[in-house]
Amino acid sequence: MIPAAFDYLVPSTVDEAVRLLADAGEEAKIIAGGQSLIPVLRLRLADPGKLIDLGRIPELRGIRDDGDAIVIGAMTTHYDVQRDPLVHDHASLLRLATDTVADPQVRHQGTLGGAVVHADPAGDLLAPVLALDAELVVCGMDGRRSVAAKDFFVDYFTTALRPEEILVEVRIPKHTGWGAHYEKFNRVAQAWSIVAVAATVRAENGVITDARVALTNMSSIPVRAHAVEAALIGGPASPGAITSAAAHAAEGTRPTSDTNADSTYRQHLARVLTSRALTAAVGA
Amino acid sequence: MRITVTVDGTAYTDDVEPRLLLVHYLREVVGKTGTVVGCDTSNCGSCTVHLDGRSVKSCSVLAVQADGREVTTVEGLARDGELHPVQRAFHDNHALQCGFCTPGMIMQAIDLLADDPDPDERAVRHGLEGNLCRCTGYQNIVRAVRDAAHRMRPGAGPEAERVAGQMVGGE
Numbered sequence: 125m126i127p128a129a130f131d132y133l134v135p136s137t138v139d140e141a142v143r144l145l146a147d148a149g150e151e152a153k154i155i156a157g158g159q160s161l162i163p164v165l166r167l168r169l170a171d172p173g174k175l176i177d178l179g180r181i182p183e184l185r186g187i188r189d190d191g192d193a194i195v196i197g198a199m200t201t202h203y204d205v206q207r208d209p210l211v212h213d214h215a216s217l218l219r220l221a222t223d224t225v226a227d228p229q230v231r232h233q234g235t236l237g238g239a240v241v242h243a244d245p246a247g248d249l250l251a252p253v254l255a256l257d258a259e260l261v262v263c264g265m266d267g268r269r270s271v272a273a274k275d276f277f278v279d280y281f282t283t284a285l286r287p288e289e290i291l292v293e294v295r296i297p298k299h300t301g302w303g304a305h306y307e308k309f310n311r312v313a314q315a316w317s318i319v320a321v322a323a324t325v326r327a328e329n330g331v332i333t334d335a336r337v338a339l340t341n342m343s344s345i346p347v348r349a350h351a352v353e354a355a356l357i358g359g360p361a362s363p364g365a366i367t368s369a370a371a372h373a374a375e376g377t378r379p380t381s382d383t384n385a386d387s388t389y390r391q392h393l394a395r396v397l398t399s400r401a402l403t404a405a406v407g408a
Numbered sequence: 409m410r411i412t413v414t415v416d417g418t419a420y421t422d423d424v425e426p427r428l429l430l431v432h433y434l435r436e437v438v439g440k441t442g443t444v445v446g447c448d449t450s451n452c453g454s455c456t457v458h459l460d461g462r463s464v465k466s467c468s469v470l471a472v473q474a475d476g477r478e479v480t481t482v483e484g485l486a487r488d489g490e491l492h493p494v495q496r497a498f499h500d501n502h503a504l505q506c507g508f509c510t511p512g513m514i515m516q517a518i519d520l521l522a523d524d525p526d527p528d529e530r531a532v533r534h535g536l537e538g539n540l541c542r543c544t545g546y547q548n549i550v551r552a553v554r555d556a557a558h559r560m561r562p563g564a565g566p567e568a569e570r571v572a573g574q575m576v577g578g579e
């Protein structure tokens with residue numbers, strides 16, 4: 125199908141984009157890679173009067189080293205994240221999760237910022253962003269502010285971004301030398317996660333010194349499996365310790381039931397996939 | 409809005425509505441009907457073209473997003489009446505039945521070979537995961553891509569779109 129008509133605005137700086145957004149008010153929508161938005165427009169599930177395209181703002185694209193963190197511009201494509209050496213060295217969990225997103229064509233166009241703001245509960249990049257304690261840097265007419273990932277995701281497709289703000293960059297504290305794995309469960313190629321687990325672990329001399337685990341599609345927002353992390357830290361990086369820690373993965377979750385899986389099955393998946401993810405992360 | 413897009417080596421300037429999808433621009437304005445539309449949900453990949461040398465689903469890109477950029481379609485692959493090696497390999501390996509998915513399969517296969525000049529079977533299947541074939545001819549499609557890889561070595565992908573050292577769509 126064909127989208128309904130809209131006006132199209134192409135700012136060349138962040139300040140200009142924010143001003144256009146403030147002027148346009150409710151009827152405007154940001155377009156990044158368009159890989160979630162254009163399908164929605166084609167099906168006429170949304171009908172914004174104005175689209176503001178962030179695609180021609182060079183400062184929003186690219187990845188830089190910022191001391192104890194790496195900073196990824198909101199408009200950096202999935203493809204560029206997959207191949208970036210800084211991401212590889214300091215946030216390998218994000219790279220591994222990005223490898224599982226959609227298909228090559230979508231990864232060439234889709235952006236990290238778009239995926240984060242879209243906040244689909246089945247989206248694969250939310251759990252890694254949460255697990256890595258990322259900060260989301262957003263900009264509005266009053267300037268920039270930084271929101272911790274744990275406060276950014278609010279509900280299904282809803283974030284702490286205010287209507288007149290755009291996401292500018294994703295700041296990820298360096299997790300250099302941490303093992304990582306993203307274990308995604310879906311039924312067919314290019315399908316969304318039924319459940320997935322993002323795990324990143326630091327081990328020294330066979331002992332787990334730090335661990336972060338987050339779950340995809342176990343709630344309306346990504347959730348941290350704090351009980352799993354607590355059970356792991358200070359213990360051995362052994363199969364037995366991993367299995368008993370993973371048994372806590374579904375604690376406190378009340379996942380949805382749908383045609384793919386009911387709630388109890390999702391909880392079962394969370395435990396099994398956490399065990400797999402940790403095993404791979406420790407081995408890595 | 410007025411846009412200029414280089415398609416298969418020729419620059420086109422047109423006034424388009426912002427809501428026009430790139431695939432409709434290619435088919436209905438430029439006349440490149442080799443690129444087809446197979447779904448309404450961005451899933452099938454039959455509309456795959458290259459935008460600045462990388463594969464995209466042209467049904468999920470606005471024509472205005474391609475302003476100032478270069479597009480290669482399946483119609484821009486042959487040289488002096490000679491099929492591109494990937495086209496030739498699809499032909500020789502019977503990698504199509506009805507042929508509807510073929511333009512997208514070929515464009516994505518070329519993209520895959522640009523990153524991985526000698527993919528094993530798994531890598532081919534993974535690289536083509538955004539392309540669906542309703543005739544379920546995947547066996548021969550995989551065979552064709554691997555055959556093409558062997559014929560093209562070295563220098564697959566964008567290199568194979570060059571004529572005498574010049575990028576198609578350049579200049």
Ligand SMILES: Cc1cc2nc3c(=O)[nH]c(=O)nc-3n(C[C@H](O)[C@H](O)[C@H](O)COP(=O)(O)OP(=O)(O)OC[C@H]3O[C@@H](n4cnc5c(N)ncnc54)[C@H](O)[C@@H]3O)c2cc1C
Nearest residue numbers: 154156157158159160161226234235238239247248290291
């Ligand atoms: C066939 C298909 C399969 C897919 N499979 C998966 C999958 O398995 N896993 C997965 O995680 N994703 C999947 N996706 C979605 C993909 O990851 C998208 O690229 C991503 O969700 C959106 O990124 P985008 O840049 O295309 O954003 P857009 O579609 O342009 O925007 C998405 C939303 O975010 C808003 N937005 C975007 N950027 C900003 C910004 N900087 N500031 C403020 N608002 C902004 C837009 O207004 C819009 O509401 C799939 C998509 C397709 C088409």
Ligand code: FES
Nearest residue numbers: 446447452453467
């Ligand atoms: S027509 Fe573009 S993905 Fe199906």
Ligand code: FES
Nearest residue numbers: 505507541542543
């Ligand atoms: S050959 Fe018919 S859809 Fe693939």
